[in-house]
Amino acid sequence: MPSLLDMRRRIKSVKNTQQITKAMKMVAAAKLKRAQDRVVAARPFALKMSDVLGNLSAKIGDDFSSPLLTERGDSKYLLLVVSADKGLCGGFNSNLIKAVQAFMREHDATSEMIPVGRKARDFFKRRRVTLVEEYVGLTGSGTAKHEDAVRIADRVIEIFTNDPSIDKVFIAYTEFRTVLSQKPMIEQLLPIPASQEEGDAASASAEYIYEQPVAEILGKLLPKQIETQVYRAMLESVASEQGSRMTAMDSASKNAGELIDTLTLNMNRIRQAAITKEIIEVVSGAAAL
Secondary structure (H helix, E strand, C coil): CCCHHHHHHHHHHHHHHHHHHHHHHHHHHHHHHHHHHHHHHHHHHHHHHHHHHHHHHHHCCCCCCCCCCCCCCCCEEEEEEECCCCCCCCCHHHHHHHHHHHHHHHCCCEEEEEEECHHHHHHHHHCCCEECCCECCCCCCCCCCHHHHHHHHHHHHHHHHHCCCCCEEEEEEEEEEECCEEEEEEEEEECCCCCCCCHHHHHHCCCCCCCCCHHHHHHHHHHHHHHHHHHHHHHHHHHHHHHHHHHHHHHHHHHHHHHHHHHHHHHHHHHHHHHHHHHHHHHHHHHHC
């Protein structure tokens, strides 16, 4: 049985841990509010831009071609995986990594990877996955910068354009839904997928009139589309990370409180047993005299 001093030390240690988890929860809550506002502001633009360019690419004739639109084979993928740089955020990183592994098993294709975040890089580096490039330390402050997304998007476009062996590029990230709900997503980034409208929907879709040459317009819009989708994925990932961390730290604080109650009860029992033993010894000594 542990001594009374050992129990007091353990209770003090758990209380110190509880103070840390409460502080981390408060910090995550503050960062989550800012990240959530940025996601809500960026999501409609990113979705609408993806929809418009999908319709455009479906209607473009033979007068314009781009490597960002040209369909290739289905034997080699490049995965852009957006994870966190830090842990202590529940199942955020592990759920994303499991989704990426399931995707790689499901598709019988050679896969290379560009991890954005230390957790994805460290995990897949140990699994001997080919890392073409790596980006770490971009979201440690609890936000994502647009210039970082532009830099990553430009590099992805460069790799895809210069390496004809890469057939498709996918981006894996965690979509923020609520504080308690985040879903890993894997979407095709390149070649930019065309709209799959059929039947009445296709006939009712909007027709576009170009004031400038199609090549000039799409030459600027297509890279901008990749930048927008990468930036949105980074924003979604940051918001999901902070939401998951806040939930995890709240659960840790509650568990610490329950553990403190249990340890306090055990300490009181040990102290009561010690007092009872001393009383018995005193009474026995007096009776012997």
